Amino acid sequence: MNWEAVRFLSVIALALVIATFPFWYPEVTGAESKLVHEEENPTFVIRGVLSEVGDYYVVVQTPQGEVKVSVHGWYRERTMKWFEVLDELRGYVGQEVIMEVEDEGGGNLVAKYIEIPSAGVKY
Secondary structure, three states, rough: OOOOHHHHHHHHHHHHHHHHHHOOOHHHOOOOHHOOOOOOOOOEEEEEEEEEEOOOOOEEEOOEEEEEEEEOOOEEEOEEHHHHHHHHHHOOOOOOOEEEEEEOOOOOOOEEEEEEEEOEOOO
């Protein structure tokens, strides 16, 4: 075997190693992150009238019907807990509400942002 053939095969082997390296350590490179987490939870905006405030959810009356949205976690840049938000929202039943919600799957909607435009209140 001559040296040119050895050098050519070495270059090909090195190119294969370099090309496949991101798949050896996906946690570090993030090469497989799209494959593992193909789609994040979709978010969308709901606009309607706040019709009910429960123990851990709110109901919004929209032209398409009633939508039940869970409220949990932190709001107002991590200064208010979900139960404090629900306590305040009880005073706004019957008013227009705009909510950004995230679909966590199985029809479970979670409020990420809540606004009562007539009162200038944002959570």
